[in-house]
Amino acid sequence: MMRTVSAAETAPTTYPWAVHAEGLGVRAGRHLAVDGLDLALGTGVHGLLGPNGAGKTTLMRALATVVKPADGRLTLLGESVDGRADLRRVRRRLGYLPQQFGFYPRFTVREFVEYMAWLKEMPKAAIPSAVQRTIDRVGLTAKAGARMKTLSGGMLRRAGIAQAIVNDPAVLLLDEPTVGLDPEQRLDFRELLRDLGVDSCVLVSTHLVEDVVAACTDVVLINEGRLVHQGTPDDLAAQGGEGDAGDSPAERGYSALLRRHRAEAGR
Amino acid sequence: MTTHLSPAVIARYVDREAELDEVTAWSVEVHLEDCADCRALVAGGTTADSQALLARVAAGMDRDIAEGPAPVRRRRWSPARNRWLVWHLVPWLTMTVAVLGCAVLLQALQPGLPSLVSLLAPVAPLPGVAIAWSRRHDPAWELIAGTPAAGLAMLLRRTAAVLAVVVPALALASTRTGVSLALALLPCLAFTAATIALGAFVGVRNAALGLGITWSLAVVVPTVLTLDSPAVLQPGSSGVWAALTLALAVVAVSRANNFRRLSSHS
Amino acid sequence: MRRIAAADRRAFDELYRRTSPWLLARLRRRCADDDVVADVMQETYLAVWRAAGSFAGSATSGGAVGWLWTIAAHRLVDAFRRRARQNQVPAVPLTETVAPAAEDEVMAGRVGHELEHALLVLPPEARQVLRAMVLDGFSVRETSLLLGVPENTVKSRARRARIALREALS
Numbered sequence: 263m264m265r266t267v268s269a270a271e272t273a274p275t276t277y278p279w280a281v282h283a284e285g286l287g288v289r290a291g292r293h294l295a296v297d298g299l300d301l302a303l304g305t306g307v308h309g310l311l312g313p314n315g316a317g318k319t320t321l322m323r324a325l326a327t328v329v330k331p332a333d334g335r336l337t338l339l340g341e342s343v344d345g346r347a348d349l350r351r352v353r354r355r356l357g358y359l360p361q362q363f364g365f366y367p368r369f370t371v372r373e374f375v376e377y378m379a380w381l382k383e384m385p386k387a388a389i390p391s392a393v394q395r396t397i398d399r400v401g402l403t404a405k406a407g408a409r410m411k412t413l414s415g416g417m418l419r420r421a422g423i424a425q426a427i428v429n430d431p432a433v434l435l436l437d438e439p440t441v442g443l444d445p446e447q448r449l450d451f452r453e454l455l456r457d458l459g460v461d462s463c464v465l466v467s468t469h470l471v472e473d474v475v476a477a478c479t480d481v482v483l484i485n486e487g488r489l490v491h492q493g494t495p496d497d498l499a500a501q502g503g504e505g506d507a508g509d510s511p512a513e514r515g516y517s518a519l520l521r522r523h524r525a526e527a528g529r
Numbered sequence: 530m531t532t533h534l535s536p537a538v539i540a541r542y543v544d545r546e547a548e549l550d551e552v553t554a555w556s557v558e559v560h561l562e563d564c565a566d567c568r569a570l571v572a573g574g575t576t577a578d579s580q581a582l583l584a585r586v587a588a589g590m591d592r593d594i595a596e597g598p599a600p601v602r603r604r605r606w607s608p609a610r611n612r613w614l615v616w617h618l619v620p621w622l623t624m625t626v627a628v629l630g631c632a633v634l635l636q637a638l639q640p641g642l643p644s645l646v647s648l649l650a651p652v653a654p655l656p657g658v659a660i661a662w663s664r665r666h667d668p669a670w671e672l673i674a675g676t677p678a679a680g681l682a683m684l685l686r687r688t689a690a691v692l693a694v695v696v697p698a699l700a701l702a703s704t705r706t707g708v709s710l711a712l713a714l715l716p717c718l719a720f721t722a723a724t725i726a727l728g729a730f731v732g733v734r735n736a737a738l739g740l741g742i743t744w745s746l747a748v749v750v751p752t753v754l755t756l757d758s759p760a761v762l763q764p765g766s767s768g769v770w771a772a773l774t775l776a777l778a779v780v781a782v783s784r785a786n787n788f789r790r791l792s793s794h795s
Numbered sequence: 796m797r798r799i800a801a802a803d804r805r806a807f808d809e810l811y812r813r814t815s816p817w818l819l820a821r822l823r824r825r826c827a828d829d830d831v832v833a834d835v836m837q838e839t840y841l842a843v844w845r846a847a848g849s850f851a852g853s854a855t856s857g858g859a860v861g862w863l864w865t866i867a868a869h870r871l872v873d874a875f876r877r878r879a880r881q882n883q884v885p886a887v888p889l890t891e892t893v894a895p896a897a898e899d900e901v902m903a904g905r906v907g908h909e910l911e912h913a914l915l916v917l918p919p920e921a922r923q924v925l926r927a928m929v930l931d932g933f934s935v936r937e938t939s940l941l942l943g944v945p946e947n948t949v950k951s952r953a954r955r956a957r958i959a960l961r962e963a964l965s
Contacts (some may be wrong), residue, residue, distance in 0.1 A: 264559065264929050264930055265929060265932050266929075266930075267928050267929060267953055267957070269957075271934075271935060271950075271953075272935070272950045272951075272953040272954045272957065273949070273950070274947060274950055274951070275946060275947055303846070315865050325677040326674075327675055327789075327790070328671065328674040328675050328790070329790070330790050347791075348786075349677070349789045350677040350680075350789075351677075353675060353676055353677040353679075354677045356675060358672070358675045360671040360672065362671070363669070363670030363671055363672050364667075364669050364670065364671065365668060365672075366668065366669060367667050367668075372846075378672065378676070380678070381673060381676040381677070381678040381679075382676050382678070383676075383678055387862075388842075391846070391862060391865055391869065392841045393846070394845060394846040394866075394867050395842065395866070395870070395873070397945070398838070398842065399873065403597060403824075404597065406846075408650070417931060425672065432936070455544060456880050457876055457877060457880060458881050460876050460880055460940070461876065461936050461939070461940055462936075480948075517642045520863065542820060543816075543820045545823055545888075546857055549890070549923060550890065551914055552911045552914060554824070554890060555914075555926070555930060557820060559930070561821075562860055562861065562864070568813065568814065568816075568817045569813070570814045570858075571817050571820060572812070572813065572816040572817070574816075575816045575819075577797070579816065579819060579820075582819065582829060582832075582833055583815050583816065583819060583836075585833060586815070586833050586836045586837045586840070587811065587815075589833075589837045590811075590837055590840055590841055590844075593837070593841055594804075594841070594844055597841070597845065703833040741847060
């Protein structure tokens with residue numbers, strides 16, 4: 263079973279960042295939800311924080327190549343994805359879990375993940391073992407044969423995560439993945455996140471500050487479509503003071519940064 | 530395999546402490562992948578602590594198998610279904626077929642009317658094609674939109690599913706009402722190709738709507754008002770329709786890249 | 796495989812009996828930690844038990860052994876990744892000698908003299924990368940996880956190996 267290693271596979275990595283955006287602008291309907299955003303993400307777990315309406319979901323959708331950027335430049339894994347690019351290559355190495363994802367209810371969990379694996383153009387021979395491996399990784403082994411419509415909220419989210427990671431993506435985008443999970447499930451999920459961050463670039467969008475602090479190595483705070491702050495969770499905590507709202511240092515830092523950003527924008 | 534491994538080499542391969550050079554180790558592994566007999570030799574030559582480990586693993590597995598779910602029986606037919614049949618199309622296709630059925634009935638009741646079936650033929654596939662890939666109707670749209678498979682090929686596959694229902698229905702309807710098959714099917718195909726080709730520029734749904742409305746206003750309404758057979762559907766026009774279909778198909782394929790992003794085409 | 800899919804426990808036990816010693820030996824040469832090896836083996840065979848139906852449909856030319864190794868290899872990567880997070884990556888055994896002794900020359904013929912020459916020239920780290928990528932089928936990312944080196948290092952070592960092989964062939 264000796265396999266050949268292609269020259270392309272061993273060509274040196276030409277890009278410094280897995281995700282790189284410059285002056286990115288993305289529309290949601292008429293409104294420019296992301297406006298002049300600069301972002302650079304490498305390997306690890308990055309938390310995307312921001313209030314409602316900050317443009318998090320729109321940004322995720324642009325990164326997932328679901329929506330085309332209106333202006334600016336966006337590069338994923340060294341390939342430009344704005345304009346007329348060949349998206350297939352990049353999409354094969356992406357994983358995306360939208361905030362509200364639909365599914366065909368009559369599918370079983372295994373069939374759902376298999377279907378998504380097929381859509382992601384994974385080599386057919388590799389699909390069954392990848393599906394089983396992914397189902398085991400997210401902890402759905404017992405429910406692999408259950409129909410999607412019988413799953414509870416937490417299980418459904420896990421199935422969503424499974425389809426996102428089945429192709430072992432280099433860039434993984436998770437939009438509000440912990441919504442509807444109970445605290446124990448959330449702890450499991452953080453374990454999984456840390457696992458995934460070892461060798462891929464993971465961006466988790468959430469409005470729960472404590473999720474970010476627990477699992478992320480890097481925090482990206484955006485507001486009104488612009489980057490407000492990027493740094494470690496400790497950096498975030500350091501931004502806050504006694505007078506800011508919040509139950510934890512990180513939350514206080516978060517409120518402080520938002521307050522300052524709004525003040526600057528108002529000026 | 531003419532030469533097999535000697536038991537001595539196998540013993541050295543299995544034993545961690547023993548000296549075995551890299552090249553031989555590689556040869557051993559390549560050979561073992563194919564040769565069940567030599568694997569049996571490996572099984573025979575396990576040391577005591579290896580056997581203990583294997584027994585431990587077996588015991589652990591017994592526990593897990595007893596607790597866990599039974600092996601999954603594979604539904605052989607289901608993967609094929611997923612890719613070609615799209616359940617959310619079913620109500621729309623049913624509606625299309627029902628409308629055609631009504632047209633046939635009406636024609637039978639009122640033979641004096643110009644052929645309703647050939648009037649409906651071009652727009653029959655349009656509802657199906659329009660929603661084949663529509664955000665509002667496909668529940669898994671958001672997930673599918675970011676996959677490499679999303680693109681013209683997928684749209685064509687779903688369109689084929691639509692045509693697989695509409696074309697036989699049209700054929701049946703046209704034979705029942707005495708309309709020539711070519712005159713019923715070719716405009717249908719032409720309009721399908723037009724929807725996709727136009728859809729590359731303005732979105733499939735908008736294209737379908739636009740074409741449907743244009744056809745209704747330009748051809749259907751005057752025909753119903755004047756009760757005259759429309760010029761574009763004269764028997765001699767099949768050649769033109771066929772050529773049109775081909776040209777539009779070429780346009781659609783040349784713009785295949787436009788279909789990668791569904792959001793502008795929903 | 797079909798019998799296992801039909802929950803035939805005897806068929807499964809038979810598969811285990813016939814293949815586990817081989818898998819154990821092979822895994823041990825990639826991971827010095829026996830606990831990890833035991834975990835990986837347990838997960839591998841469990842996965843086979845649970846998903847036998849899917850595997851039966853897509854039989855590869857290598858037979859059961861081929862994708863047993865594929866499953867085991869992936870589980871090994873997963874185990875290394877979990878431990879990498881906790882900074883407890885198991886060691887990977889390194890073979891000291893490259894060339895076979897005189898009495899083993901007959902075996903060397905199977906791998907090919909060119910490969911042997913290339914292997915002789917390469918430093919041990921490059922040999923490790925070569926084994927991981929060519930013999931075991933790991934990708935660059937997985938190899939970097941297993942060997943604990945950055946991806947670019949894996950790539951440059953693989954490139955060096957290719958050059959050495961090409962020189963040995965010419």
